[in-house]
Amino acid sequence: MGGSGVGDVDSVVGERRQLTNLAYRLLGSLAEAEDAVQETYARWYAMTPARRAAVVSPGAWLTTVAGRICLDLLTSARVRRERYVGEWLPEPLPDRSEWVAGREQGEPDDPADRITLDESVGMAFLVVLESMTPAERVAFVLHDVFRYPFAEVADVVGRTPAACRQLASSARRRVRAARAPVAATAGQAAVVRDFKEAWEAKDIAALVGLLDPGAAMTADGGGLAGAALRPVEGGERIARFLVHFAERAPGLTLLERSVNGLPGLVARHDGVTVTVAAFELAADRIVRIWVVRNPEKLRAWNAPTASAGWAPSSVPAP
Structure with a gap:
């Protein structure tokens, strides 16, 4: 999945933007997305140098692990949100200029800088994603938004490619049913x-x-x-x-x-x-x-x- 094929530090760190984009769409929370990405890197660096060197595609490994972490978080989030006070909405993203203006020079990058703003992070779209089961959401986002083949989606979800295809199809129907005409x-x-x-x-x-x-x-x-x-x-x-x-x-x-x-x-x-x-x-x-x-x-x-x-x-x- 989307790996560089090189195990050097730069290629591994260079996956952070892609991982943050994926995690935000899966979780609907910038803070949780950053935590998931941090945990993904912690697991990567917890491996011995020999095991890391044996990974053919670090990007694929990182994406698979991040996807699994997000799937676990989505499953546990369902229980947490039952206890949430009032309605739960996805975390809103500012335009880059909003948060850059308030940051001191030399302060670490905000995770928002790594989110690509497009239709798949629109609030209406994210709210529809919230209506999906965790497995539907992961299969749909990986395949329909990030264009990963179902054979690779199956490695994340832990189901067969055919089952992942059905999950994405079910999620697609939810999106079509909920979508209203979008104004320019x-x-x-x-x-x-x-x-x-x-x-x-x-x-x-x-x-x-x-x-x-x-x-x-x-x-x-x-x-x-x-x-x-x-x-x-x-x-x-x-x-x-x-x-x-x-x-x-x-x-x-x-x-x-x-x-x-x-x-x-x-x-x-x-x-x-x-x-x-x-x-x-x-x-x-x-x-x-x-x-x-x-x-x-x-x-x-x-x-x-x-x-x-x-x-x-x-x-x-x-």
Whole structure:
């Protein structure tokens, strides 16, 4: 799988970007992805030099191990998320310029730098991945996103190539069933801008006009920041909910920012990002809003000095 065929240090370290991209799509968490990649390298360097030299393709070995680690994490995550406070959403990714601006010169690279932003990291896509079984998700991401053959996917999943083909096919059906028409980025940017302005003006009618009547908003506070424990459904209910939130959160600044590669909104309080919102559109109307408020999932959006001084209770929330 994607190996360099050379066992030198540079070729092994050079796989980190690919492994981080894979792990984020499999886990939906930047922090967990980095941990999985670190564990993968720990296992590589735990082998004797003779065993490492015997590996024909270090890249293939690293990918197989990382995939297996992620599969185990996904299986255990299902149990952990049953105890999660409220809704669980994937960790949102900033545009590179967002986190680079807050980093000191010489500070180690942020894992976000190694994530390639494309449709497979869009919030809508990641949420669909969350609906899959761990085996479906691994088989689908490896084959359909990263183009690994089923014979190699089988080594990761621990099933036959034929079984992996069926897993990917089942996952594909989930994606097709959930996928709504995607608006062009330019169109989404305009709608998000209008939404921001209507929200700032507390204009319920304007918000309702931008929301699909059947729209839904899901928030993730993780018990560490205030958030609606269940999805808010219906365009008018969402609009009223957001206006009520704005009235309870004076001093909040809304900014248009790229979220997982698409136009979104960021809310800051005293210069610290406290909320990140991603959107899905259909026919120029907002059909889904995903709001992440769990501070543990917003670390990539904040410089270390800023995030250290923020208390989750300092900003009222939905």
